[in-house]
Amino acid sequence: MRRFGEVTALAGIDLAVRPGEMLTLLGPSGSGKTTLLKVIAGFEIPDEGEVYLGSRNVTLAPPAKRDIGMVFQNYALFPHMTVAENVAFPLQMRKVPRAECERRVREALQLVDLPAHGDRLPRQLSGGQQQRVALARAVVFGPSLLLLDEPFGALDRKLREQMQLEVRRLQRRLGLTAVFVTHDQEEALVLSDRIAVMDAGRIAQLGTPQEIYRLPANRFVAGFIGESNLFRAKVVAADSAEIEGGTRVRLPAGAPGAGADIGLLLRPERATQLSAGEVADFTIACKVSEIVYLGETIKYRLQADGGLDVIVRWPFRGSGATLAVGDRVTVGWDRDDMHWIHWS
Amino acid sequence: MTGIPDSPGTASARAPAGRRGWWRRHREGAASLANAAPAMLFLFVLYLLPMIMLLAQSVEGGTLVHYQKALTDGLYVQVLVDTLLIAAYVSLACLLLAYPVAYFLSIAPGWWATVGIIFVLLPFWTSILVRTYGWMVLLGRNGIINRALLDSGLIGAPLPLLNNTAGVLIGMTHVLLPYMIFPLYAVMKRMDRGLLAAAEGMGASGWQVFRRIYFPLTLPGVLAGVTLVYVLSIGFFITPALLGGGKVTMVAVLIEQQIRTFLNWGFAAALSAVLLTATLLVYLVLRRALRSNMQWN
Numbered sequence: 001m002r003r004f005g006e007v008t009a010l011a012g013i014d015l016a017v018r019p020g021e022m023l024t025l026l027g028p029s030g031s032g033k034t035t036l037l038k039v040i041a042g043f044e045i046p047d048e049g050e051v052y053l054g055s056r057n058v059t060l061a062p063p064a065k066r067d068i069g070m071v072f073q074n075y076a077l078f079p080h081m082t083v084a085e086n087v088a089f090p091l092q093m094r095k096v097p098r099a100e101c102e103r104r105v106r107e108a109l110q111l112v113d114l115p116a117h118g119d120r121l122p123r124q125l126s127g128g129q130q131q132r133v134a135l136a137r138a139v140v141f142g143p144s145l146l147l148l149d150e151p152f153g154a155l156d157r158k159l160r161e162q163m164q165l166e167v168r169r170l171q172r173r174l175g176l177t178a179v180f181v182t183h184d185q186e187e188a189l190v191l192s193d194r195i196a197v198m199d200a201g202r203i204a205q206l207g208t209p210q211e212i213y214r215l216p217a218n219r220f221v222a223g224f225i226g227e228s229n230l231f232r233a234k235v236v237a238a239d240s241a242e243i244e245g246g247t248r249v250r251l252p253a254g255a256p257g258a259g260a261d262i263g264l265l266l267r268p269e270r271a272t273q274l275s276a277g278e279v280a281d282f283t284i285a286c287k288v289s290e291i292v293y294l295g296e297t298i299k300y301r302l303q304a305d306g307g308l309d310v311i312v313r314w315p316f317r318g319s320g321a322t323l324a325v326g327d328r329v330t331v332g333w334d335r336d337d338m339h340w341i342h343w344s
Numbered sequence: 345m346t347g348i349p350d351s352p353g354t355a356s357a358r359a360p361a362g363r364r365g366w367w368r369r370h371r372e373g374a375a376s377l378a379n380a381a382p383a384m385l386f387l388f389v390l391y392l393l394p395m396i397m398l399l400a401q402s403v404e405g406g407t408l409v410h411y412q413k414a415l416t417d418g419l420y421v422q423v424l425v426d427t428l429l430i431a432a433y434v435s436l437a438c439l440l441l442a443y444p445v446a447y448f449l450s451i452a453p454g455w456w457a458t459v460g461i462i463f464v465l466l467p468f469w470t471s472i473l474v475r476t477y478g479w480m481v482l483l484g485r486n487g488i489i490n491r492a493l494l495d496s497g498l499i500g501a502p503l504p505l506l507n508n509t510a511g512v513l514i515g516m517t518h519v520l521l522p523y524m525i526f527p528l529y530a531v532m533k534r535m536d537r538g539l540l541a542a543a544e545g546m547g548a549s550g551w552q553v554f555r556r557i558y559f560p561l562t563l564p565g566v567l568a569g570v571t572l573v574y575v576l577s578i579g580f581f582i583t584p585a586l587l588g589g590g591k592v593t594m595v596a597v598l599i600e601q602q603i604r605t606f607l608n609w610g611f612a613a614a615l616s617a618v619l620l621t622a623t624l625l626v627y628l629v630l631r632r633a634l635r636s637n638m639q640w641n
Contacts, residue, residue: 041545042545043541043545062544063541063544063545064544064545064546064547064548064549065547066545067547068545069546070542070545070546072538072542074536074538076536076538076539076541076542078539078542078543078557079539079561080560080561080563089543089546089548089556090546090547093546093547093548093549093552094547137546141546141547
């Protein structure tokens with residue numbers, strides 16, 4: 001178990017990474033996620049608080065003494081060394097005997113699917129291959145923790161998705177405990193066992209990708225992860241609230257009592273188009289004001305008659321009739337399609 | 345349409361493809377040749393032509409006797425060997441002194457780096473003659489250095505620092521130091537410090553980071569600086585002439601002697617040719633080392 005005590009450079013971070021899990025630090029730039037990673041790696045020393053690696057307090061240990069494997073943003077491959085020499089480097093620093101060193105380098109390169117590239121120089125490799133070498137180098141010495149600092153930023157989309165899955169497979173196969181830093185929420189959702197969403201040096205929410213997406217804890221997380229409709233509302237009775245503009249909605253279970261200032265979150269895919277006669281907990285008549293084609297889905301911006309702006313996203317089926325700007329539709333959703341959060 | 349002469353469609357429509365095609369392919373080459381002509385003429389008249397004339401003098405009368413003398417007479421061979429050795433010592437001394445200086449310049453925060461670079465450049469802008477006489481004042485038997493050492497009781501008799509090889513080495517190292525500092529500074533400034541952090545994160549100690557990562561990555565600068573200093577040292581004249589006091593003979597000093605004292609132009613020309621060849625050889629060897637050692641660069 002790893003525990004990160006209070007760090008004033010960040011602000012009251014208390015985070016425990018579980019053995020064998022992939023934990024993602026997700027946040028916009030300046031949220032402190034990279035600083036936290038540096039504190040873990042030992043490149044920065046926290047003003048306050050402690051860092052434990054297993055049962056060992058490593059708060060003041062230099063990076064070289066931490067036994068942490070790291071994949072850097074630009075890979076940081078040594079340009080004057082061959083691929084094999086790069087991967088062998090951490091082993092040599094640990095005085096691993098030559099024969100064993102060679103064997104482990106071979107295995108590591110096999111692991112990242114580059115068995116025949118040992119003699120090449122980094123600049124002779126493609127971006128994806130360099131990434132794999134960096135990964136091999138980070139895991140070759142069997143580190144107790146693997147850190148990944150925005151490793152996919154330089155890759156094009158298709159390669160990025162492929163590498164994400166590969167990294168995930170490798171991490172699971174080796175049973176590695178990993179901390180992964182990214183600002184890309186999609187990447188975080190794909191890769192993580194748990195996500196720590198960071199905002200202004202604090203952890204805004206810690207949870208599984210599902211929890212983070214479906215049950216965001218506050219406005220920051222709701223706005224940062226995925227697209228959403230967030231309606232400000234005031235609770236007026238035990239189970240109903242009034243959205244700005246006077247529309248009344250029934251509240252999902254567990255909502256606070258009357259008078260509370262809340263936000264109601266509705267994911268665009270949870271609203272459905274209702275044909276005549278269909279009913280839902282909440283129904284509004286709208287006019288289509290904007291259409292965005294996204295390939296497998298279409299996003300509509302709807303203007304409700306009460307003045308409410310609602311974004312919905314529905315799968316695009318070749319046969320189904322699509323809407324045009326100006327069309328009138330009725331949309332509805334059940335109260336449990338919504339998730340409530342405190343507004344403040 | 346005619347406003348776009350480069351458009352392939354219009355060109356082939358208006359003229360026979362053959363000649364126009366050739367002109368189009370070669371127009372750029374011809375234009376850059378025309379642009380380079382003044383510079384090439386300048387180099388030819390002021391540099392290549394005198395050199396050819398010099399070489400012609402060395403074989404005047406159709407004889408290689410001057411070369412034979414330069415390359416077989418023990419005295420002159422010794423001068424050549426001394427010259428190459430002194431150049432090597434100077435290069436080494438410059439490297440050892442310049443490396444830490446360049447390192448501190450490369451990591452110093454803005455204002456300090458600027459001040460440091462000015463201090464490196466300052467002697468660079470001063471006449472080499474002035475600097476050499478300055479060293480004479482410092483290094484002489486009654487010079488400032490010996491005075492200070494004698495007065496402090498550190499030595500009993502003055503150190504021989506002038507009119508010998510030591511004096512020449514000190515003076516030349518001082519004059520040539522900036523030529524070593526700047527190539528080193530350039531590669532150090534460009535150094536990706538993330539690589540050093542990465543090496544450290546992988547368990548390397550400070551010394552290992554230097555030996556395995558930092559130093560190899562500065563090798564291009566090391567070899568550029570060494571080449572520059574070595575090549576300049578081989579042909580050095582003023583400093584060895586003044587600080588050597590006639591006791592340290594380098595090839596350039598020898599050449600001057602042959603012309604001024606003995607009016608032996610043919611032999612001086614042959615020595616020049618040997619010096620030039622030696623310089624080129626050293627340059628080629630160093631460049632080869634640079635290539636094979638730094639394929640990654």
